[in-house]
Amino acid sequence: MTFPTALPPDFWLRNAQVPITVLDGAPPADPEGLTRLDIRITDGRIAAIAPAGTASEGIDLDRGQVWPCFVDGHVHLDKTQTWPRQPNPDGTHPGAKTAVIADRGKHYSEEDIEPRFEFGLRCALAHGTAAIRTHLDSYWPNAKAHWSVFRRLRDSWAGRIDLQAVSICPLERFAGDDGVALADEVAVSGGILGMTTTGEGGQASSPAFQALLDRFFSLAEERGLALDLHLDETGDPSSDTLDAVARTALRRNFKAPIQVGHVCSLSVQAAIDAMTTISLCAEAGINVIILPMCNMYLQGRKARRTPRWRGITLVHEFRAAGVPISFASDNCRDPFYAYGDYDMMEVYREAVRIAQLDHPFGAWTASVTTTPAASCGFTDRGRISIGTLADLVIFRARSMNELLSRPQSDRIVLRNGKPIDTSLPDFREMDSIVGAP
Numbered sequence: 460m461t462f463p464t465a466l467p468p469d470f471w472l473r474n475a476q477v478p479i480t481v482l483d484g485a486p487p488a489d490p491e492g493l494t495r496l497d498i499r500i501t502d503g504r505i506a507a508i509a510p511a512g513t514a515s516e517g518i519d520l521d522r523g524q525v526w527p528c529f530v531d532g533h534v535h536l537d538k539t540q541t542w543p544r545q546p547n548p549d550g551t552h553p554g555a556k557t558a559v560i561a562d563r564g565k566h567y568s569e570e571d572i573e574p575r576f577e578f579g580l581r582c583a584l585a586h587g588t589a590a591i592r593t594h595l596d597s598y599w600p601n602a603k604a605h606w607s608v609f610r611r612l613r614d615s616w617a618g619r620i621d622l623q624a625v626s627i628c629p630l631e632r633f634a635g636d637d638g639v640a641l642a643d644e645v646a647v648s649g650g651i652l653g654m655t656t657t658g659e660g661g662q663a664s665s666p667a668f669q670a671l672l673d674r675f676f677s678l679a680e681e682r683g684l685a686l687d688l689h690l691d692e693t694g695d696p697s698s699d700t701l702d703a704v705a706r707t708a709l710r711r712n713f714k715a716p717i718q719v720g721h722v723c724s725l726s727v728q729a730a731i732d733a734m735t736t737i738s739l740c741a742e743a744g745i746n747v748i749i750l751p752m753c754n755m756y757l758q759g760r761k762a763r764r765t766p767r768w769r770g771i772t773l774v775h776e777f778r779a780a781g782v783p784i785s786f787a788s789d790n791c792r793d794p795f796y797a798y799g800d801y802d803m804m805e806v807y808r809e810a811v812r813i814a815q816l817d818h819p820f821g822a823w824t825a826s827v828t829t830t831p832a833a834s835c836g837f838t839d840r841g842r843i844s845i846g847t848l849a850d851l852v853i854f855r856a857r858s859m860n861e862l863l864s865r866p867q868s869d870r871i872v873l874r875n876g877k878p879i880d881t882s883l884p885d886f887r888e889m890d891s892i893v894g895a896p
């Protein structure tokens with residue numbers, strides 16, 4: 460796309476098409492949910508939003524789409540880019556776990572994590588992401604490196620990418636003193652308390668599990684922490700920990716935000732059970748985040764057998780019940796997902812295809828912008844509103860069909876109203892850390 464490389468402090472983007480989900484109010488839209496606008500940018504912020512045709516001069520986008528910079532609400536920046544040295548031997552979830560345990564034991568120092576983490580941030584920035592929530596492997600006391608790298612990069616990347624961090628380790632790691640120490644580390648780091656119940660079907664019915672879950676909730680309550688949980692990432696229908704989490708949140712009247720990721724097993728459970736859980740989630744105010752590329756890769760995989768399902772949870776049913784749904788990158792180039800580049804337009808495009816978020820496209824454009832911003836608490840991110848930063852992604856595509864038919868590699872990213880360099884870091888930069896392919 461031809462676009463000026465230098466812009467004055469005050470200018471108009473004319474004749475833009477914008478998804479109405481990222482705007483205040485409910486302006487009239489075309490059947491794809493887009494509205495035509497002129498947008499004035501002054502001193503790096505949105506100064507005016509007016510119907511197309513208002514401005515007499517400025518940059519004519521010829522109906523190209525303008526989105527706010529993306530919000531990626533679930534990634535793993537401490538694992539990223541490790542694929543060359545530690546691939547997943549068979550592409551399964553157990554294969555991923557074993558591979559990560561081996562790699563973590565050998566390599567995960569600050570000197571190893573930091574350059575990979577920052578490489579991921581550079582990819583995300585170039586693709587147009589402005590806010591990220593990352594999970595950090597937190598097997599206390601062997602996770603201090605992960606949290607110090609996070610704090611350092613959160614501070615040095617302020618103004619480029621807003622960063623949040625969540626602990627991830629099995630729930631039972633919170634049983635003893637290490638659980639208290641980890642919760643304290645999360646609190647002093649301004650983080651979110653997280654754990655995983657993944658892959659242990661039927662565990663929710665055991666009294667020991669419920670006691671642990673209550674302890675976990677009380678660790679969060681004592682410190683005023685929000686929760687973000689990896690739950691039921693399996694095709695085993697007996698994995699039903701989401702139900703237990705929703706009931707626990709309601710019983711305890713838990714007030715802080717809760718986000719849950721994956722919850723794949725819901726889509727292979729009996730409909731009556733799944734719908735009961737979905738209603739409980741709506742009642743408890745739980746936010747759900749879907750990792751469509753990672754779960755299509757991992758779930759339903761068996762050697763020499765064609766996969767029969769897409770690995771994702773009941774996206775449309777959650778939405779119909781009023782549960783906020785976001786989509787995110789999850790793992791990129793590590794044993795849990797071999798591919799990925801922190802490109803939220805790729806995530807949205809694949810989510811549309813995998814979960815059939817089209818015909819009509821409806822309000823799903825919110826699922827990579829306003830919804831994850833609200834679920835994670837990234838204030839003023841993911842929307843285009845008077846006074847917000849002019850952090851925008853500009854596409855040549857006019858319709859949703861044009862947008863989703865190509866990778867949009869020629870997108871323009873504005874930060875504070877100025878175009879940034881969107882060239883991607885070279886994978887060769889990682890060779891000294893993870894080896895060359």
Ligand SMILES: [Zn+2]
Pocket residue numbers: 533534535594689720789790
């Ligand atoms: Zn994850």
